[in-house]
Amino acid sequence: MKEKVINFFTERFGSKPEVFAFAPGRLEILGNHTDYNEGFVLSTAVNLGTYFACRKVDGDVCSVTLDVEGLNDDRERQFSLSNLDEKQPKDWANYIKGVIVELQKRGYTVPAFEATIMSSVPLSAGMSSSASLEMAVCFAVGKLIETYTDADVFAKISKAEWAKIGQGCENNYVGANTGLLDQFSSVMGKEDHLVFSDFRTLDVQNIPLPHNLAMVIANTFVKHDLTEEYGERRESCEKAAEFFNSNDSSKTHLRDVSDVELESAKADLSETAYKRAKHVVGEDERVIEGNELLKAGKIAEFGKLMNESHDSSINYFENSCPELDALVEAGTSLDGHIGARLSGGGFGGISVHFVEKDKAETYASELEKLYKEKTGKDTETIICVSGDGAYVETV
Ligand code: GLA
Numbered sequence: 489m490k491e492k493v494i495n496f497f498t499e500r501f502g503s504k505p506e507v508f509a510f511a512p513g514r515l516e517i518l519g520n521h522t523d524y525n526e527g528f529v530l531s532t533a534v535n536l537g538t539y540f541a542c543r544k545v546d547g548d549v550c551s552v553t554l555d556v557e558g559l560n561d562d563r564e565r566q567f568s569l570s571n572l573d574e575k576q577p578k579d580w581a582n583y584i585k586g587v588i589v590e591l592q593k594r595g596y597t598v599p600a601f602e603a604t605i606m607s608s609v610p611l612s613a614g615m616s617s618s619a620s621l622e623m624a625v626c627f628a629v630g631k632l633i634e635t636y637t638d639a640d641v642f643a644k645i646s647k648a649e650w651a652k653i654g655q656g657c658e659n660n661y662v663g664a665n666t667g668l669l670d671q672f673s674s675v676m677g678k679e680d681h682l683v684f685s686d687f688r689t690l691d692v693q694n695i696p697l698p699h700n701l702a703m704v705i706a707n708t709f710v711k712h713d714l715t716e717e718y719g720e721r722r723e724s725c726e727k728a729a730e731f732f733n734s735n736d737s738s739k740t741h742l743r744d745v746s747d748v749e750l751e752s753a754k755a756d757l758s759e760t761a762y763k764r765a766k767h768v769v770g771e772d773e774r775v776i777e778g779n780e781l782l783k784a785g786k787i788a789e790f791g792k793l794m795n796e797s798h799d800s801s802i803n804y805f806e807n808s809c810p811e812l813d814a815l816v817e818a819g820t821s822l823d824g825h826i827g828a829r830l831s832g833g834g835f836g837g838i839s840v841h842f843v844e845k846d847k848a849e850t851y852a853s854e855l856e857k858l859y860k861e862k863t864g865k866d867t868e869t870i871i872c873v874s875g876d877g878a879y880v881e882t883v
Contacts, residue, residue, distance in 0.1 A: 489608060493539040494883060497604040500553050504883055505541035505604075507631045511623035511878035512537035513609035513616045514673035515703065515840050516831045517682055518797055519775040521805060523667030525725050525768050526688040526741040528775040530695070530782075531669060532703075533677020534615065535875035540624035541883070542603035544632050552584060554605040569600055575661065583618055586661025587625045590653045591633070598629060599636045610870075613707050614830075614837025618662075619670030620878075622654035627880035647675045647877070648690045665719050666833075677877035684779050688743060695779060698787050701826065702848035703840060703872045706819075706855055708811035709865075710836030718833055721764060721807065728757055728765035742768045767805035771797060791827025791842050795820065798829035798839075807834030811863060815839040818858040824851045840872075 490508060497505040512533040519529030545551075548569040555563065565581040567574075572585050572592075588598050605624075609617040627650070634641040645653070654671035658664050668687060676683045681694040725742055731753065732739040739745060747769050754762050774793045781790045798816050801808045812830045816839055819828040824847025831840040843851045852869040859867045 489539050489606060493541045493604055493606040496553075496555055496606065497541040497543075500604055501543070501551075501602050504543075506543040506635070506883060507541070507628050507880060508883050509540045509624045509628035509631070509878065509880040510537055511540075511620045511627065511674050512677055512875050513620045514670055514677070515615060515705065515872060516669065516673075517840065518771070518778045518793060518829075520767070520771050520797060520801060520830070520834070521667075521721060521725070521807070522743075522768055522771045522775065523669040523672075523685075523687045524722055525729070525772075526743040527768065527772040528779075529669055529685050529687065530682050530775055530778060531673040531685065532682045532697075532874040533673050533877050534609075535679075535873045536608040536610075536615065536870075537674070537875075537878075538609065538617070538620040538624040539606045540603060540621075540628045542601045542628050542632065544599045544636055545602050546600070548600050550584075550600050551602045552581065552605065553603075554580065556605065556607045556611065569598060580621075582662050583621045583657060584625050586657030587622050587629065587653060589661055590656040591626075591629065593656075594653070596633050596639055596641065597637050599632050601629070601632055603628070610707060610868075614712065614832035615705070616670035616674065616832070618658070619654055619674050622657050623650065623671055623674040623878045626650050626653050627878050631880045631882070648672070650878075651675050665722060670832075675877045677875060679876050680874055682782070682874070684775075688741075693779075695782050697874055698782075698785065700845045701787060702843045702845040703874070704819075704843050704848055704852050704855065704869055705831070705838045705840050705872050706815045706852075706859070706867045706869045707838050708809065708815065708836055708867065710809055710811050712833055712836035717807070717835055721805065724761050724764040725768055728761040731757055731761070743772060745769055747773065763804040763806070767800045770800050770804070787826055787842070791825070794827030794829045794840075794842060801830055801834060805834070809834075809836055811836070811865065811867075812839050814862045815855070815859055815867065818855055818862060819851075821858070822851050822854050823847055
């Protein structure tokens with residue numbers, strides 16, 4: 489794919505690019521909607537992602553061409569660096585422009601460039617294709633800034649800060665009020681490892697994945713829009729946190745609330761705030777426990793936590809959908825099943841299944857069949873491999 493995107497650039501713009509960057513998509517393994525509540529997540533970068541090749545040009549107009557499955561027309565964009573405020577709703581170029589705006593806000597002079605993009609992450613499936621695009625743009629454009637200005641970009645900007653630049657693009661430019669998880673996992677990933685993140689301290693541990701384990705994902709093809717329902721869920725979490733904060737100012741986020749405290753405050757909270765908080769507080773506890781179980785090699789117990797997490801999504805956070813439930817339920821009945829749950833924002837997208845490695849292929853094809861029987865619909869499965877985080881190279 490790297491060679492492909494470089495060749496694509498050469499065909500499109502007449503000679504080779506200067507810079508190549510790759511940034512992976514991610515899977516959320518445990519810890520749902522905990523990131524913006526300053527809690528914990530176990531995630532992984534995958535070996536699928538966005539490939540970005542570029543070269544500086546004179547003037548202030550950027551030209552970008554994309555070749556991504558599922559986006560067949562409308563592959564060309566030109567935009568002026570002096571006119572970035574002009575955005576088109578739902579335009580893929582917003583993920584590039586928004587990153588440039590974030591870099592400019594931080595005082596960097598971004599040179600104009602021409603670029604080509606290819607991607608192996610399924611679009612809008614819950615593997616964060618958009619975050620992987622943002623992080624690939626960050627690293628590639630960062631390299632151009634470093635080459636053409638005095639700024640020592642990679643010495644100054646930490647990995648966590650790169651993730652915040654991507655998140656800034658999403659929050660301020662695209663208009664989705666999402667947390668830091670997707671971008672953070674894309675930069676912090678390590679092959680054959682999960683990323684254990686603390687979204688208060690931004691500390692990271694890479695936890696080895698057991699070698700006899702495979703990750704199967706299954707796509708519902710139900711498109712999730714993270715602008716509306718996501719925002720609503722986030723508000724309910726904040727309301728619940730405010731209640732605890734008004735009684736104890738040291739408690740600023742749901743991260744600071746235990747299940748016992750939540751239960752004793754149940755009568756004082758609205759039913760919705762209680763249910764959303766119940767999910768988040770439970771997820772934090774499951775991530776902490778899950779991390780210990782993984783380290784101890786207790787993978788079957790870990791799998792149970794994944795299924796509990798999905799049940800909590802159904803009962804408390806109400807961010808599942810019948811298709812995701814059918815996939816998780818079908819998976820649970822199959823040979824080799826360890827655990828399964830929805831992955832990411834929810835309301836559609838993918839389910840992630842931990843499966844005994846030697847059974848993964850049969851599991852995936854049985855899952856497709858069983859899902860069809862149950863719902864009459866098709867799913868697509870991928871056996872996912874955990875991969876390294878984003879990187880950039882000169883070509
Ligand atoms: C989406 C968001 C993340 C995170 C997850 C849910 O992927 O982009 O920040 O909140 O949903 O855990």
